Amino acid sequence: MTNESLTLGETLAGEDPFGLFADWLRAAEASEINDPGAVALATVDDAGLPDVRMVLLKGFDARGFVFYTNFESAKGKEILASRKAAMCFHWKTLRRQVRVRGPVEVVSDAEADAYFASRPRGSRLGAWASRQSQPIASRKALIDAVDEVDRQHPGDTVPRPPRWSGFRIRPAEIEFWQDGEFRLHDRIQYKGGEGTGGWERTRLSP
Template identity: 65%
Template sequence: MTNESLTLGETQAGDDPFALFGRWMADATASELNDPNAMALATVDPDGLPNVRMVLLKDVDSSGFVFYTNFESAKGRELLASRRAALCLHWKSLRRQVRVRGPIVEVSEAEADRYYASRPLGSRIGAWASQQSRPLASRAELETRIADVEARFGGEDIPRPPHWSGFRVAPSEIEFWADGAFRLHDRIVFRRSGPDEAWRRERLYP
């Protein structure tokens, strides 16, 4: 990739941030060795202290960015309390980054069921066995819970746990960052006041 292709101009950015994100994600899928859909998810706890962790982007369309989790986990509880989140995707090989902020909504039951059914068997078992974010006395305790879930469901289809589903971040802001020489990066941000409003594009100082 040449330095010229790393720059981000207004013509290249266009007027639709989701279209630009789709192109950048396609580039990342072709170039990143592991998990091009990995993203940092930031939330705040009840005391206002930030929390951040890596999750996987599982779907994106004009309504937002989707990921799945245990709703009883720390991030699940924090998201349900604040109804807001921030995301950051960084592709080191491409020297690009995307930041997203906005309110969150739960995905539909049908969406959650579809994605859950597509997961490997071990991941579906784990969704039942893991009391995510809660204290665990030993690895043996977790393995016992896994065995209990396997015995409970046998060879049957494992249904989606009621506490496991997905969130969609409906962005009010999407910022695209392309690395530049001497830290003179390109930063273009799209903002809108509501999901049915038009996007406003603006260039930021690096």
Template identity: 65%
Template sequence: MYESLNATNPFLLFADWLKEAEGSEPNDPNAMALATVDESGMPDVRMVLLKGFDDGGFVFYTNLGSAKARELATTPKASLCFHWKSLRRQVRVRGMVERVPDGEADSYFASRPRQSRLGAWASRQSEPLGARGELVEAVESFAERFPGEDIPRPAHWSGYRLKPEVLEFWRDGEFRLHDRLVFRRSWTSEASRWETLWLYP
């Protein structure tokens, strides 16, 4: 059955799988586990939401004071894992990470619901919180500061793009005879291309 997989372009294959997941997953088909490394070398993982992808990579957004942002500032490498239980599929991605341009972050921030934009201003992500009321009060304070829809992106909030070097597509098979297709970026002096490899399950 593995011949049915599109083994030429990983982004086209990912787009096909994500579209199917959008029709079958009960919640957040764009959810992905993001793994980073802290200053001591310990791995750190959490769920985030994919907010865009193209041939350049996979984009997510966060508070720049968060643990993930601090870790990426020290070690700009990360891994992603998408798991679509309804489809019995998984995609793993590894690569370098870079900040998105300010204009790109501004455009995405402006597309978010008003309350989400206020929350980005109010949250001091990953810092100690004495009581939830403090967060609620902060949101209310920024709602007064920005009474309309024009809420600028705070300087402490932006996005990252993971530029994949390796992607692995996993599909469940009967009797644990799964399909595993790996795309690995191969560089030449002028450009890059994708090499593919099938793995034993």
């Protein structure tokens, strides 16, 4: 028999997936050694091939899940072309996973400016110096590019590059997975969201 105290029931899941995600993220922040906000981001390139990499979640609310990147990077180009993406959080110590997918929008300039200004100065210089995903001759060439940007922007004021901003995945689906004994995992899926009259919650077979 399974241990009912470790299962994810409908009552515990609730009607709001963002409330449940907030609870799970707080638990991950207390248990994960590094980067509890790390998430696998999946996109599709212009040939229809899937592409995936790790990014860091930088915010979420009822509108969706936000991360930042260079629009000229592979993921930036792919998202701008399709305006769709998916995410998968995996918290190994908690034996939990959350999958998200849906349309993508660019965050407002005010949001992007505020987050960029909060980054360490070195990270802001790097955002200017790096032509993300493009070939580069050597690491020295990258360091030299950072030094040049440093000379161009003395002091702490480093403006946000036009090619650097954030994306928000506005989820059409969110699925919560919790490991269960004997592979009797809990899978609670939410579909719908904003503009659909609310979330439809469904338990899926493991």
